[in-house]
Amino acid sequence: MSTSTTTPCFHSLSPPNSRVRVLKNPNPRLIQFSFNPTLPLLTAKPYTSPTNKWRFLCLRDEESSSAIPDSEFVEDKLSEELVKPGFNQINGVKKDWISRLRKVTDALFGAEPWTVPWTAKTIVQVMLLWIASFWLVGSWVVPFLAHTAGFRKESLTYRGQALYSLLTDVAEGLAGIALLHRCLTRFHPLPSDWFKFTLEGKWQFDVGLGCLMFPLVNRLSQVNLNLWPILPSTPVTVSSVEQSIVARDPVAMALYAVVVSVCAPIWEEIVFRGFLLPSLTKYMPVWCSILVSSVAFALAHFNMQRMLPLIFLGVVMGAVFARSRNLLPSMLLHSLWNAFVFLDLMK
Incomplete structure (x- = not known):
């Protein structure tokens, strides 16, 4: 026995x-x-x-x-405690770890949703109008104005193409921000945590941790190419950015650096992290809003070969934004990523 x-x-x-x-x-x-x-x-x-x-x-x-x-009674109680089964202690440890993990998760993704004064109709309306304005400005308005001024993009020099890209990106960004402001005017004044942009807060560590994820994003790019390879019939094109890098034109490279590291992060973060992510928290948890907005962010780049890395990058930037409730950290992280890719192309 x-x-x-x-x-x-x-x-x-x-x-x-x-x-x-x-x-x-x-x-x-x-x-x-x-x-x-x-x-x-x-x-x-x-x-x-x-x-x-x-x-x-x-x-x-x-x-x-x-x-x-009394002393022996205390000793007997201690001996009984020593021979008690550890089942409750093990359960207590498990519950403690689960509680800590839940606290970390809540802190990472932001436990409290935003106060959203508009409905899903406004969310869909803003995103559809933004996509339409992006396409209209980039594909019709800017080319028409350039043609009216006597310029053709194909005949421009490296510096001319870089300036053309900068002006197009600025026009698209301003149109999107103006459209967003117009759609949300009737809901003013907005709550204080909407479109917040400040240097205050302890967000520097989050940005540094996000930068450590960059090699993993690169690795996901290769995984994405293996899952969704480029078809042999697809023509291989060289972008104007790559052409200017090959030509080693410093002015053109500086202009492209402004486009990818300054302009694009500002308006993309305002739309996807500043508006879409908080708006979705009215209908779903914060972590789910981060994921859905990240998928939308990846789809907006119209490149199936980069879906996985862009989704992961969107999750990282969304988590940083949700923790800080501040657009500056996510913009900075987005800018650093684009600069990382740009410098990698220059090798």
Whole structure:
């Protein structure tokens, strides 16, 4: 017969013919049983319950309890605590870790949703109008104005193409921000945590941690290419940015650096992190809003070969924004990522 400290303290047994008695042990850390060869198992003191069943109780013998000094009583209680099963302690540790993990998750993704004064209709309206304005300005308005002024993009020099890209990006960004402002005018004044931009707060560590994710984003790019390879029939094109880098034109490279590291992060973060992510928290948890806005951010780049890295990057920037409720950290992280890619192209 063996005993285990991991089993419960109370055991139900069918009525035995033996009698069990728990004897006081001089060593408080051990419990001994007195064996009687004339009895089937152990000499015992029976305990009769109302249901006429036997129970083995982890209690001291009442006959000898009155003679035990207070110090020995404390030692006996300690010995009983030592032999108690650790099941409750293990459960307590698990619950403690789960509670800590939940606190970290809530702190990472922002436990409290934003106060959203508009409905899903406004969210869809703003995003559709933004996409339409982006396409209209970039594909029609700017080319028409350039053609009217006597310029053709194909005939421009590297510096001319870089300036053209800068003006197009600025026009698209201003149109999108103006449209967003126009759609939300009727909801003014907005709550204080909307479109917040400040140097205050402890967000520097989050931005640094996000920068450590850049190699993983690059790795996801390769995984994405393996899952969604470029078709052989797809023509290989070289962007004007890559052409200017190959030509080593410093002015053109500086203009492109402004486009990718300053302009694009500002208006993209205002739309996707400043507006879309908080708006979605009216209908879903914050973590889900981060994921959905990240998918929308990736789709807006119209490049299936970069979906996975862009989604992951959107999640990182969304988490930084949700923790700080500040657009500056996510803009800075976005700018650093674009600069990282731009410098990688220059190698």
